[in-house]
Amino acid sequence: MMQQPDGARGGGRLEALPGKYLAFTLGNEEYALPVLRVREIIRMMEITAVPQVPRYIRGVINLRGKVIPVADLRARFDLDEQAYTERTAIIVAELAQADGVPLLMGVVVDAVSEVLNIGGKDLEETPQFGAGVKTDGIVGMAKSRGRVTMILDIDRVFGGDVAENGRSAVA
Amino acid sequence: MLRADPELASMFVAEALDHLGTIEASILKLESSPRDAQLLNDIFRPFHTIKGNAGALGVGRVQQLAHTVETLLDHCRSGRLTPGPHEIDAVLKAVDLLTTMIQDIGPRLGGGEGRDVWPASLVLMDAIQALSAAAASPGGEPRGTDPHQERPTQAPALPEEPRRRAEDQPGHHAVRVDTRKLDTLIDMVGELVVAQSILYGHPAWQAALDERAARQLAQLRRITGDLQRTAMSMRMVPIRSTFQKMARLVRDLGKQAGKQVELVFSGGETELDRKVVEEITDPLMHMIRNSLDHGIERPEERMRAGKPPTGRVELTASHEAGNIAITVADDGRGLQLARILEKAVERGLVPEGASLTPQEIHQLIFKPGFSTAVEVTAISGRGVGMDVVRRNIESLRGRVDISSTPGEGTRFQIKLPLTLAIVEGLLVAAGDQRYVVPTFAVRESLRPAPGDVHHVQGAPRMIRVRDSLLPLVRLSDLFGIGASGLSPAEMTAVVIEDDGRRLALLVDRLLGKQEVVVKSLGSAFRHVRGVAGGAILGDGLVGLILDAGGVMDLTDERGPEYGGRPSPQRRAAA
Numbered sequence: 172m173m174q175q176p177d178g179a180r181g182g183g184r185l186e187a188l189p190g191k192y193l194a195f196t197l198g199n200e201e202y203a204l205p206v207l208r209v210r211e212i213i214r215m216m217e218i219t220a221v222p223q224v225p226r227y228i229r230g231v232i233n234l235r236g237k238v239i240p241v242a243d244l245r246a247r248f249d250l251d252e253q254a255y256t257e258r259t260a261i262i263v264a265e266l267a268q269a270d271g272v273p274l275l276m277g278v279v280v281d282a283v284s285e286v287l288n289i290g291g292k293d294l295e296e297t298p299q300f301g302a303g304v305k306t307d308g309i310v311g312m313a314k315s316r317g318r319v320t321m322i323l324d325i326d327r328v329f330g331g332d333v334a335e336n337g338r339s340a341v342a
Numbered sequence: 343m344l345r346a347d348p349e350l351a352s353m354f355v356a357e358a359l360d361h362l363g364t365i366e367a368s369i370l371k372l373e374s375s376p377r378d379a380q381l382l383n384d385i386f387r388p389f390h391t392i393k394g395n396a397g398a399l400g401v402g403r404v405q406q407l408a409h410t411v412e413t414l415l416d417h418c419r420s421g422r423l424t425p426g427p428h429e430i431d432a433v434l435k436a437v438d439l440l441t442t443m444i445q446d447i448g449p450r451l452g453g454g455e456g457r458d459v460w461p462a463s464l465v466l467m468d469a470i471q472a473l474s475a476a477a478a479s480p481g482g483e484p485r486g487t488d489p490h491q492e493r494p495t496q497a498p499a500l501p502e503e504p505r506r507r508a509e510d511q512p513g514h515h516a517v518r519v520d521t522r523k524l525d526t527l528i529d530m531v532g533e534l535v536v537a538q539s540i541l542y543g544h545p546a547w548q549a550a551l552d553e554r555a556a557r558q559l560a561q562l563r564r565i566t567g568d569l570q571r572t573a574m575s576m577r578m579v580p581i582r583s584t585f586q587k588m589a590r591l592v593r594d595l596g597k598q599a600g601k602q603v604e605l606v607f608s609g610g611e612t613e614l615d616r617k618v619v620e621e622i623t624d625p626l627m628h629m630i631r632n633s634l635d636h637g638i639e640r641p642e643e644r645m646r647a648g649k650p651p652t653g654r655v656e657l658t659a660s661h662e663a664g665n666i667a668i669t670v671a672d673d674g675r676g677l678q679l680a681r682i683l684e685k686a687v688e689r690g691l692v693p694e695g696a697s698l699t700p701q702e703i704h705q706l707i708f709k710p711g712f713s714t715a716v717e718v719t720a721i722s723g724r725g726v727g728m729d730v731v732r733r734n735i736e737s738l739r740g741r742v743d744i745s746s747t748p749g750e751g752t753r754f755q756i757k758l759p760l761t762l763a764i765v766e767g768l769l770v771a772a773g774d775q776r777y778v779v780p781t782f783a784v785r786e787s788l789r790p791a792p793g794d795v796h797h798v799q800g801a802p803r804m805i806r807v808r809d810s811l812l813p814l815v816r817l818s819d820l821f822g823i824g825a826s827g828l829s830p831a832e833m834t835a836v837v838i839e840d841d842g843r844r845l846a847l848l849v850d851r852l853l854g855k856q857e858v859v860v861k862s863l864g865s866a867f868r869h870v871r872g873v874a875g876g877a878i879l880g881d882g883l884v885g886l887i888l889d890a891g892g893v894m895d896l897t898d899e900r901g902p903e904y905g906g907r908p909s910p911q912r913r914a915a916a
Binding site: 217219220221222223224228230231232233235236237238239240268274276 | 529530532533536775820821822823861862863864865866867869870871872873876878882883884885886
């Protein structure tokens with residue numbers, strides 16, 4: 172089931188998009204994050220649950236001594252839940268914060284594909300869709316290897332301050 | 343020269359600021375003993391050092407100002423001049439200007455702007471030179487403004503301060519270390535402990551070890567434990583320097599307001615985590631501003647009330663069962679209940695005509711919106727509301743409370759954890775999760791006897807523990823995780839206490855006591871209640887650390903049918 176993405180957010184953004192991306196899959200859909208925002212990729216591990224957070228925040232893990240939050244992208248995009256397999260991975264991403272110090276967050280994805288070099292000619296605007304939008308944060312579509320990859324703005328997907336999401340979702 | 347060497351620059355800045363801090367503390371003591379030769383030397387020497395270093399590094403303005411003061415101080419320590427109020431004020435002003443100049447060195451080197459204090463410095467240097475000139479003129483008697491006249495505020499006597507600082511003792515040396523290196527070291531030691539405990543617990547090892555190897559491993563464990571304790575202790579610093587900063591504040595505020603105030607402190611040697619010490623400075627300052635602004639009365643008013651004209655502010659620090667307790671107390675007019683209530687009604691915090699107990703009125707000053715710009719006086723100036731103070735302290739996992747007697751005074755009581763870094767906890771299992779309950783919050787644990795458990799609407803909600811009836815809460819319930827399906831009699835109840843409140847927490851079983859390294863969960867979870875942080879457990883997984891107060895707040899919110907208490911009893915003032 173293809174989740175309808177948000178409407179395009181201004182043509183100007185497409186120009187900023189070309190570069191290297193890490194592509195990963197959720198079911199049959201492929202998404203990508205800029206490699207500059209990817210700290211590392213780790214295998215799926217046991218996650219400690221934290222109360223009073225939205226469903227898509229699975230909890231926290233120990234990343235070499237640092238405790239970081241882990242979110243499930245399937246849940247964030249309201250996709251059906253699926254059992255974790257040995258291909259399930261956690262992408263440790265950097266979210267931008269107001270004070271300039273990036274917030275590390277793990278993002279659970281079905282599988283990690285490859286690093287893509289996306290050029291200007293491969294990019295297209297995200298088409299305008301109707302209301303009832305759930306997935307913020309898709310800022311462009313890339314055509315490569317015969318398929319469409321949706322480019323994510325990780326800050327928009329999880330909000331600049333994840334705490335805000337947490338509060339409003341729980342209230 | 344500093345431009346070429348940023349490391350040299352930052353060393354100079356750090357050391358100079360350190361010296362200025364020492365100088366300030368010594369000057370305040372000098373006010374009450376102006377002829378103390380040791381103090382005069384304690385002030386002269388660092389000025390001399392700053393002047394010398396600044397000269398060598400080409401920081402001309404700092405050198406000039408420091409030199410001017412050094413000359414004045416030289417007159418003082420050779421007996422030609424007795425430092426009176428004018429001299430003391432001048433030197434303090436010089437400390438302020440030098441601090442500004444030196445703090446700006448970093449930003450200026452980075453291409454930024456600094457604050458222009460040179461005109462003010464020129465004026466000050468003229469004044470100081472005039473004071474020095476008066477001393478240099480020949481004549482028998484030492485000159486200087488009479489220290490016994492006009493002494494509106496007194497600097498504190500510091501009874502518990504040893505005459506020679508620890509750093510002066512033979513064999514005691516200190517080094518400067520970049521705090522980032524220290525933090526990295528501590529993090530790595532933490533990881534070492536975890537890695538080692540995973541290894542130690544691995545069944546393959548246990549099987550393969552012969553007696554000698556087992557002893558070696560035990561030895562390794564001991565060494566690692568010592569290493570961790572030592573690393574942790576490096577984070578601890580005495581609170582004394584924070585208290586000393588308050589002395590200057592009290593002196594300046596008192597002068598400004600025409601009040602006579604004496605600051606007394608004790609327990610300066612009490613050690614806290616370095617971070618906590620940094621963060622507690624602002625809240626303490628606000629509380630002291632409060633005391634001076636609203637608490638301590640002018641001398642005439644005090645005398646009319648039969649009090650000595652000099653008001654007293656007392657700062658104390660002490661260890662208390664895994665916490666540090668800090669109090670800020672004054673002997674002023676106390677909280678004005680009628681005025682506070684009036685203001686709260688005005689601000690819409692309390693309905694008109696509500697009747698509140700004195701404790702409830704005290705709590706009103708902590709409510710957001712209580713103090714607004716209108717009520718900020720010249721002294722409170724940049725003051726912020728007590729709600730911000732409380733929030734700051736709570737973000738350090740601390741608590742602050744207030745008690746007051748009209749006409750006699752007000753007391754703020756702060757409780758803070760000794761270190762944010764480590765906590766001893768009881769590891770418990772609830773559902774498929776594990777949690778750490780800090781032992782300082784645990785009163786006892788017991789297996790509930792079926793007859794002691796009271797049900798409300800079919801669910802177990804209260805438990806009798808000796809003579810008390812306590813709320814009973816399943817941890818799995820509270821945190822919304824899958825329950826294990828055990829009945830209370832098959833589980834363990836852990837009685838936790840916080841701020842006079844108690845609650846019995848039902849968990850599946852106890853897993854043992856452990857010292858764990860506390861990790862902040864980060865900004866993403868700031869709003870989560872009942873959780874104080876995360877702990878890296880022996881197997882490398884994270885276990886949430888419970889916050890007893892938060893657990894009780896959460897329970898209360900769910901209402902009495904869940905074992906919670908009706909609201910007025912929540913957070914009653916001490």
